[in-house]
Amino acid sequence: MRRVVITGVGLIASTGKNAETFFRNLLEARSGVRRISQFDPSPLSIQIAAEVPDYSPTDYFPAKRLDLLDRFSQFALIAAKEAVTSSGLEVSEAERPRFGVVIGTGMGGAGTFETGYYNLFAQQATRLHPFTIPKIMHNAATSQVCMEFGAQGPSLAIATACSSSGHALGEAFHFIKHGTAEVMLAGGSDAPITYGMLRCWESVRVLASGNGDPRAACRPFSADRDGMVIGEGAGILVLEEYEHARKRGAKIYAELAGYGLSSDACHITQPSIDGPARAIRMALGEAEVAPEQVDYINAHGTGTKLNDATETAVIKEVFKEHARRLFISSTKSMHGHTMGATGAIEMVATVLALDRGLIPPTANYTAPDPECDLDYVPNTAREKPIRIALSNSFAFGGLNAVLLVRRMEG
Numbered sequence: 001m002r003r004v005v006i007t008g009v010g011l012i013a014s015t016g017k018n019a020e021t022f023f024r025n026l027l028e029a030r031s032g033v034r035r036i037s038q039f040d041p042s043p044l045s046i047q048i049a050a051e052v053p054d055y056s057p058t059d060y061f062p063a064k065r066l067d068l069l070d071r072f073s074q075f076a077l078i079a080a081k082e083a084v085t086s087s088g089l090e091v092s093e094a095e096r097p098r099f100g101v102v103i104g105t106g107m108g109g110a111g112t113f114e115t116g117y118y119n120l121f122a123q124q125a126t127r128l129h130p131f132t133i134p135k136i137m138h139n140a141a142t143s144q145v146c147m148e149f150g151a152q153g154p155s156l157a158i159a160t161a162c163s164s165s166g167h168a169l170g171e172a173f174h175f176i177k178h179g180t181a182e183v184m185l186a187g188g189s190d191a192p193i194t195y196g197m198l199r200c201w202e203s204v205r206v207l208a209s210g211n212g213d214p215r216a217a218c219r220p221f222s223a224d225r226d227g228m229v230i231g232e233g234a235g236i237l238v239l240e241e242y243e244h245a246r247k248r249g250a251k252i253y254a255e256l257a258g259y260g261l262s263s264d265a266c267h268i269t270q271p272s273i274d275g276p277a278r279a280i281r282m283a284l285g286e287a288e289v290a291p292e293q294v295d296y297i298n299a300h301g302t303g304t305k306l307n308d309a310t311e312t313a314v315i316k317e318v319f320k321e322h323a324r325r326l327f328i329s330s331t332k333s334m335h336g337h338t339m340g341a342t343g344a345i346e347m348v349a350t351v352l353a354l355d356r357g358l359i360p361p362t363a364n365y366t367a368p369d370p371e372c373d374l375d376y377v378p379n380t381a382r383e384k385p386i387r388i389a390l391s392n393s394f395a396f397g398g399l400n401a402v403l404l405v406r407r408m409e410g
Contacts, residue, residue, distance in 0.1 A: 004176045004257075005408060007250040008087025008238030009348045010079040010187075013335045014050035014231055018082055022335070023352045026360035027381040031215035031334045033229050039195050046202055048210040048217055049193045050231030050336025068131050069144065070109035071191035075234035075341075076141035077148060080185055084149065087238040087250060091150065091183060100153035100181045101145045102172040103236070104164025104188035106340030107197065109136030114194045141189050145236075153181045159340065162300070163261075164188050165235065166343030166393035166401030170259035172239050173403075182244050187344030189234035201230060204269075206304050216364045220301035220330035221308050221376045223369040228302040231336025235344030237351070253351045254405040258287030264398025271307055271394055276314045279400040280390065284318075287404045289388055292322045294404075296359055296389040298350040299376075301330025302337055309371040311392065316374075327384060329377040333363040343393035343401060354386045354405060 009019045014032025016022030025032070032050045041047035057066050057074055069077070080101075091099045112135040119125040134140060139157035146155050154175050158168045165188020172186035201207055208217040208227035219225040245252060260282030264275030284291060300311055308330075316323045331349045338345055353359050358381055365378035386407070393401045 002177050002179060003242035003255060004173050004239055005242050005245050005255050006237050006253045006351055007240050007245050008083040008089060009253065009351060010082030010086065010236045011234065011345060011348050012052055012075050012078045013233030013338065013345055014052055015335045017052065019348055019352065023349065026331055026334055026349055027358055029334065029361050029363040029379055031363055033214045033217050033336060035214060036193065038193055044198055044202065046198060046207045046210060048214040048229060050229055051193055052233055068134060070112045070135040070140060072105055072109060072189045073141040073144045075191060076103055076145055076189035076236065079187065079189065079234040079236040080145045080148065083185065083236045083238050089183065089238055095182065096150050096152040098153045098182040099151045100175060100184050101142050101151045101155040102158065102168040102184060102186045103142045103145065104158040104160070104168035104340045104343070105138055105141060105190050106159060106161050106164050107190050107192045108138040109140060110192050110194050110197055112136045114196045145185060149185065151185065160399045161395035161397055162339060162342055163393040163395035163399050163401040164340030164343065166391070166403060167261060169237065169344060169347060169403055170261060170401055173256050173259050176239055176241050182241050184239045185236055186239055187234065187236035188341040190339040190341040191232045192339050193230055193232050198230065208303060218303045218333045218336065219364040219366060220303045220333050220362055221369065221372040222365045223367040225303045225305065225308065227304055228332065229336040231338040233335065233338050233345055234341050235348045237344065237347060252408045253355045255408050256403065257406050258283035258289065258404030260402040262400045266398060269396055271310045272398065273310060273313050273317055275398055276392065276394050276400045277317045279402040280318045283390065283402040283404040289404060291319045294326065294388050294390060295386045296327045296353060298346045298389065298391045299328050299330045300392045300394045301332055301362065303332065311394065312372045312374060323374055326375065327359050327377055327382060328374055329360055329362045331360050343391065347391050347403060350389050350391045351405060354389050354407060357383060357385045359384055359386065
């Protein structure tokens with residue numbers, strides 16, 4: 001069976017505009033959560049988010065091109081360029097039909113949607129920007145990345161809420177594993193920090209209050225946690241068939257060896273134990289890994305009462321006594337919940353943790369919760385060798401994605 005390896009990583013998020021800065025800030029438990037700056041948040045009850053700091057699109061793109069790029073597509077292109085550069089990837093004309101792109105997004109062109117509706121209804125516009133549709137469509141980022149790099153192979157967009165980029169990486173993995181492609185760019189991008197979107201999330205009542213220091217607002221697994229923080233950004237990874245990567249002398253960060261996906265099929269917002277547990281077992285089974293071989297889990301860990309307690313119960317259900325020997329952390333405590341991009345951003349963190357032997361902490365942890373009683377690597381990074389790691393993504397709607405990576409051996 002063909003093996004799939006990760007040879008490049010790229011990222012832009014509130015905690016760093018590239019993968020190295022991002023990972024360094026995670027290790028130092030530096031949060032990217034601040035008061036919202038993209039618009040005046042004063043009318044909102046929740047006025048914080050994890051924005052990409054000091055972001056100016058014209059630093060990355062000519063003004064003319066920006067007419068076709070919503071913020072989420074901009075982020076995807078920035079992360080993809082870094083991933084390709086870090087991999088040293090060069091794809092020949094002949095290889096392009098076996099070079100594809102899969103990008104997940106939960107919200108698509110949310111900013112363009114909001115601007116368009118505001119102009120239409122509040123400003124009584126009679127005509128919208130002619131590129132509104134090409135900017136808002138969920139496949140816009142995938143298509144833009146395909147055009148940027150000449151990828152002509154299997155390419156698609158995936159929208160499964162918070163599991164979108166976990167599923168994107170998993171499907172790209174299978175394209176290579178089963179011989180449909182040799183190289184894939186895969187990950188996710190979202191830019192959901194708009195006034196209207198924050199109003200929607202306020203009504204769900206799952207956002208952290210942000211009282212006091214905004215940087216400490218998101219406290220996954222901690223007894224005093226009170227919700228999640230919306231974030232934005234993108235993560236893109238280069239996936240390659242092992243022999244293809246080896247022949248060109250590429251650095252291999254990790255082997256992507258297992259992918260599990262499932263549906264809870266029980267509730268549109270409340271998580272279950274059974275669905276995520278099946279996804280974890282599926283990832284373990286595909287990789288032929290026993291539960292006790294896993295060292296680290298990058299948890300979904302949103303910081304809501306129900307999600308964190310349920311995920312802890314899931315881990316105990318699958319790993320039994322080994323659950324207490326696992327290192328578990330939620331990097332959302334620092335970069336926020338980036339919706340459809342979250343699985344890919346967290347996979348970059350997971351891959352770099354495995355590559356460096358450095359486990360990022362769960363920041364802002366203050367007190368243990370009886371329902372969350374495992375080792376969440378509170379507040380301080382750990383230097384530990386990691387051989388096998390999981391990254392969990394569990395979405396509203398009960399759609400789950402779990403990825404398993406391991407150190408390359410042989």
